[in-house]
Amino acid sequence: MFYQKCRALDAAARYDYTVEFTGLGAPPPGTDDVGFCTQIGVFVRKCLKNGEPETVKQCKEHVYKTIFKAVYPSLKDEKYLQTAVVNEVVRTSQTIARRLLDNRKSKYKKVCDGVETDSPFLTSCFLKDVEYSSLTKADNTHMEPFINGQTVYVPLAKIFSTSNVKQLCGTFETLSRLITGKVALSSDGSALLIDIEYENEELENEQLLPASKE
Secondary structure (H helix, E strand, O other), rough: OHHHHHHHHHHHHHOOOEEEEEEEOOOOOOHHHHHHOOOEEEEOOEOOOOOOOOOOHHHHHOOOOEEEEOOOOOOOOOOHHHHHHHHHHHHHHHHHHHHHHHHHHHHHHHHOOOOOOOOOHHHHHHHHHHHHHHHHHHHHHOOOOEOOOOEEEEEEEHHOOHHHHHHOOOOHHHHHHEEEEEEEEOOOOOHHHHHHHHHHHHHHHHHHHHOOOO
16 A cells, blocks of 8 residues: 555656545445545646646545445345355254254263163164154154254255345245255255265264273
């Protein structure tokens, strides 16, 4: 910035101009302390060619005129809106799935406490119990995520209920339209699918390992 100002002052002196540095573009509401969005240098000629004095005051009042204003990237453009929605949906669904998996792991460890066995049979039976129990609950409410095999099902209704997604999409129909073909969905399109094969393998490996004794 110092280099640009030096060049501006040099150019003004060489061609008989004055230069004033000021701001351009008011900052967003609540961020007045950060100053203007950018800066400009206003060059004013010291004398007009016809010899009349320069009306500096008038120039200062009309430093610039706003011709067009746009927020970039604009969410009014569906391409940018779709990208924003897909990113938010993926982030939200992963958060929901992570909570479900952590809850399952916590229950799994409680079952394992006091059970002296390292057989994977216990893991298999417990996982099935958790999966089908959650599946029944999801069918009744249409809102709760559930595990089926190697996949977490996160209902779109659950995702749409979050404030960020609802604000971006406005309607559930818009949500469905924008993410179709961009993320993995169930056959009826009612839930987003997240693969958890690695999570299941990790849980089974923990059961195979003997518990450490202090």
